[in-house]
Amino acid sequence: MRRMKLGMAAVAVLLAGSLTACGEAGDDDNEGVDVDVKEDAAEDFDEGTRMRELAEEGKVTIGVKFDQPGLGFKGATDDAPSGFDVEMGKILAADLGIDPENIEWKETISDNREPFLEAGEVDLVLATYSITPERRAVVGQAGPYYVTGQQLLVRADSDIDSLDDIRGTEVCSVTGSTSLENIKAEGATPRGFDTYSECVSQVLDGAVDAMTTDGAILLGYAAEQPDDLKVVVEPFSEERYGVGYSLDHPEMCEWINETIEESFENGQWEEAFNLTLGEAGVETPEQPELDPCPAS
Amino acid sequence: MEAVFSNFGEYLDAFGVTLALFAVSGLASMVLGLVLATMRVGPVSVLRGAAGLYVTVFRNTPLLVIFIFMAVAAPKLGYTFRFVEDVEIAGWNVSAYFTRACIALTLYTSAFVCEGIRSGVNSVQLGQAEAARAVGMTFLQSMRHVILPQAGRAVIPPLASVQIALAKNTSVAAVFGMAEATATMRAFNNNYADQRVQIFLLFALGYIVIVEIISFGSHMLERRAKVA
Amino acid sequence: MRLAGVQKHYGNLHVLKDIDLDVARGEVVVVIGPSGAGKSTLCRAINRLETIDEGEILLDGQPLPQEGKGLARLRADVGMVFQSFNLFAHKTVLENVTLGPIKVRKKSKAEAEARAKELLERVGVAHQAAKYPAQLSGGQQQRVAIARALAMDPKVMLFDEPTSALDPEMIKEVLDVMVDLAERGMTMIVVTHEMGFARTAANRVVFMADGAIVETTNPEKFFTNPESDRAKDFLGKILKH
Ligand SMILES: Nc1ncnc2c1ncn2[C@@H]1O[C@H](COP(=O)(O)OP(=O)(O)O)[C@@H](O)[C@H]1O
Numbered sequence: 010m011r012r013m014k015l016g017m018a019a020v021a022v023l024l025a026g027s028l029t030a031c032g033e034a035g036d037d038d039n040e041g042v043d044v045d046v047k048e049d050a051a052e053d054f055d056e057g058t059r060m061r062e063l064a065e066e067g068k069v070t071i072g073v074k075f076d077q078p079g080l081g082f083k084g085a086t087d088d089a090p091s092g093f094d095v096e097m098g099k100i101l102a103a104d105l106g107i108d109p110e111n112i113e114w115k116e117t118i119s120d121n122r123e124p125f126l127e128a129g130e131v132d133l134v135l136a137t138y139s140i141t142p143e144r145r146a147v148v149g150q151a152g153p154y155y156v157t158g159q160q161l162l163v164r165a166d167s168d169i170d171s172l173d174d175i176r177g178t179e180v181c182s183v184t185g186s187t188s189l190e191n192i193k194a195e196g197a198t199p200r201g202f203d204t205y206s207e208c209v210s211q212v213l214d215g216a217v218d219a220m221t222t223d224g225a226i227l228l229g230y231a232a233e234q235p236d237d238l239k240v241v242v243e244p245f246s247e248e249r250y251g252v253g254y255s256l257d258h259p260e261m262c263e264w265i266n267e268t269i270e271e272s273f274e275n276g277q278w279e280e281a282f283n284l285t286l287g288e289a290g291v292e293t294p295e296q297p298e299l300d301p302c303p304a305s
Numbered sequence: 306m307e308a309v310f311s312n313f314g315e316y317l318d319a320f321g322v323t324l325a326l327f328a329v330s331g332l333a334s335m336v337l338g339l340v341l342a343t344m345r346v347g348p349v350s351v352l353r354g355a356a357g358l359y360v361t362v363f364r365n366t367p368l369l370v371i372f373i374f375m376a377v378a379a380p381k382l383g384y385t386f387r388f389v390e391d392v393e394i395a396g397w398n399v400s401a402y403f404t405r406a407c408i409a410l411t412l413y414t415s416a417f418v419c420e421g422i423r424s425g426v427n428s429v430q431l432g433q434a435e436a437a438r439a440v441g442m443t444f445l446q447s448m449r450h451v452i453l454p455q456a457g458r459a460v461i462p463p464l465a466s467v468q469i470a471l472a473k474n475t476s477v478a479a480v481f482g483m484a485e486a487t488a489t490m491r492a493f494n495n496n497y498a499d500q501r502v503q504i505f506l507l508f509a510l511g512y513i514v515i516v517e518i519i520s521f522g523s524h525m526l527e528r529r530a531k532v533a
Numbered sequence: 534m535r536l537a538g539v540q541k542h543y544g545n546l547h548v549l550k551d552i553d554l555d556v557a558r559g560e561v562v563v564v565i566g567p568s569g570a571g572k573s574t575l576c577r578a579i580n581r582l583e584t585i586d587e588g589e590i591l592l593d594g595q596p597l598p599q600e601g602k603g604l605a606r607l608r609a610d611v612g613m614v615f616q617s618f619n620l621f622a623h624k625t626v627l628e629n630v631t632l633g634p635i636k637v638r639k640k641s642k643a644e645a646e647a648r649a650k651e652l653l654e655r656v657g658v659a660h661q662a663a664k665y666p667a668q669l670s671g672g673q674q675q676r677v678a679i680a681r682a683l684a685m686d687p688k689v690m691l692f693d694e695p696t697s698a699l700d701p702e703m704i705k706e707v708l709d710v711m712v713d714l715a716e717r718g719m720t721m722i723v724v725t726h727e728m729g730f731a732r733t734a735a736n737r738v739v740f741m742a743d744g745a746i747v748e749t750t751n752p753e754k755f756f757t758n759p760e761s762d763r764a765k766d767f768l769g770k771i772l773k774h
């Protein structure tokens with residue numbers, strides 16, 4: 010697994026290197042979106058809000074995934090994570106007048122996102138964090154900033170291009186995940202693994218016919234190896250990624266939604282997507298409609 | 306509770322996979338372990354060395370590493386074992402995942418079986434082997450007719466612990482593509498986050514039943530061996 | 534059978550020193566000597582339970598095969614009786630005697646059993662045939678062991694101190710069987726300190742000490758007037774008892 014991560018990091022480095030060599034992408038690829046860090050941001054927020062506090066402190070802690078290329082990924086040798094979730098985090102921080110350097114990135118895994126928010130270990134969570142009623146009972150989830158759905162990742166030369174094709178085949182994902190249950194319901198034999206990266210290597214080696222999980226995650230892997238992998242079929246579930254915040258600070262919801270809207274309008278959201286998941290050659294998705302914030 | 310009882314078929318299927326992994330690897334590891342033990346105590350030094358090396362490698366390598374090798378590294382080297390998918394046994398299609406999991410479990414477990422049998426063989430007096438050789442038996446004949454039958458009783462307890470360990474070790478296959486009991490427990494936990502404790506207890510119970518059956522069987526065998 | 538220039542070492546220990554020994558068909562040779570002299574090693578070398586470093590051992594003019602099936606066949610031709618009986622503990626008396634003939638000589642079960650019963654009769658334990666070794670006295674066990682060796686129709690019988698693990702009252706029953714065997718013309722090499730047996734049955738006595746054959750004489754002369762000082766010294770010790 011460690012080796013896999015290193016392998017991915019190597020790919021990422023090569024990719025970055027080749028891009029720089031071509032002279033494309035103008036600024037340093039690792040920097041991602043060119044965010045406009047607001048000057049004197051604290052003035053914009055009312056006294057007593059969490060946003061004001063953060064702006065005055067000049068730093069923020071954001072929980073992201075470290076193992077999902079394209080969304081939140083940090084290789085063993087990387088200083089900071091990268092991916093669409095990470096870029097969205099930078100956009101939010103910039104609105105508080107916080108420079109990307111002053112963001113503390115914390116790794117959150119699926120199981121600890123709510124506990125981290127509740128305990129104040131992180132201020133925000135952007136970690137492929139699907140909005141569900143159960144989660145909204147314990148934490149706040151603003152957005153969605155991205156809507157994805159379960160799809161299939163197959164080898165580039167695979168014939169699979171519809172859900173019907175996977176009946177009777179073997180499809181891998183993470184052991185115990187909802188994606189695996191769903192694919193079983195579609196008539197495939199589920200093959201569970203501990204991590205997505207092991208599952209990807211099963212696809213590459215021909216040990217399984219496909220991998221399944223949220224399309225966004227699959228796109229990240231496809232972006233790393235566009236010659237060997239591709240994402241197929243229309244999403245057959247809906248996953249709406251939201252920004253997690255603590256219910257102790259309900260005022261954050263409106264601010265998050267406004268900042269996301271702003272990024273829709275000024276093109277930063279699209280830029281963030283294109284620099285990360287867009288690498289897979291997928292068109293920029295439609296801008297999702299944001300849920301209204303709960304009345305407080 | 307309700308999480309498991311309303312999906313009881315899935316619960317049973319999951320333990321069915323666990324039992325299938327156990328039965329196939331258990332049998333295969335006994336056969337391979339016996340061959341290795343015979344090589345290890347035999348007169349041919351090359352075979353003795355080879356069996357010794359095997360035991361050193363597979364007894365000292367974590368099972369998880371062997372699984373990673375079989376499930377992740379072997380396919381990378383081109384060994385996916387997908388050819389077994391053409392095989393059909395009693396209407397069941399053998400899967401490559403099942404095969405690889407059984408190979409990993411067998412490679413690991415047979416090293417322990419070998420040592421269990423070897424300790425049993427060592428418990429048989431040297432004079433028995435000499436007497437067998439003195440009447441003109443070959444090494445294999447003396448193992449088959451004189452040494453192993455007498456080692457029998459001494460090997461039952463260690464082999465029972467090895468098989469009990471195997472029954473629990475099948476759970477490693479949960480993260481290598483097998484929808485066995487532990488993988489299914491994880492799926493239940495994911496779907497019914499509010500019933501985690503009950504789910505855990507019911508799955509633990511399944512394993513306890515399996516292990517109790519093995520140790521009961523071994524006690525019966527031991528009793529029978531004592532009478533003989 | 535013939536041994537010529539046989540040498541054997543255990544590490545630095547020279548246990549068999551240049552042993553030459555001829556045993557004619559039907560001859561009975563008693564090997565005697567102090568503990569550690571190498572008597573057991575000699576028996577085991579003849580049966581190839583131990584390898585030798587140098588020299589050769591011929592049976593019927595044929596050298597001993599080195600290993601494999603040929604060696605197993607040779608061992609079948611040389612019967613061996615151990616000090617500690619070594620009956621197969623998980624087999625009945627009858628099975629102990631039939632196992633070799635059935636598995637090695639490939640005889641039918643019926644044939645092997647008929648012959649086994651005859652031999653058990655001869656050594657006087659026929660009525661114990663269905664028992665397990667542990668249920669028998671030492672003397673009975675050793676007689677079964679002799680029957681087991683005889684069942685292979687060996688050309689030579691080796692006895693390594695067959696009576697030294699037995700209580701005195703059982704020694705005679707075993708020696709009687711051996712004397713009977715000698716009278717029937719069996720070629721025998723017997724390691725024993727039983728003077729009575731040596732005097733009645735042996736054609737020759739070989740005295741060994743420190744891995745070498747010190748003297749070879751007829752039994753009468755050996756026990757009354759041995760040539761070597763080692764033998765005199767040794768006899769002095771055992772006769773005191
Ligand atoms: N397996 C062995 N390894 C090392 N030394 C041995 C072994 N067997 C016997 N010996 C030694 O060889 C010598 C001869 O032993 P042995 O033939 O048993 O003598 P004996 O039967 O005349 O008492 C003894 O000194 C004994 O300690």
Ligand SMILES: [Mg+2]
Nearest residue numbers: 572573574694
């Ligand atoms: Mg001795």
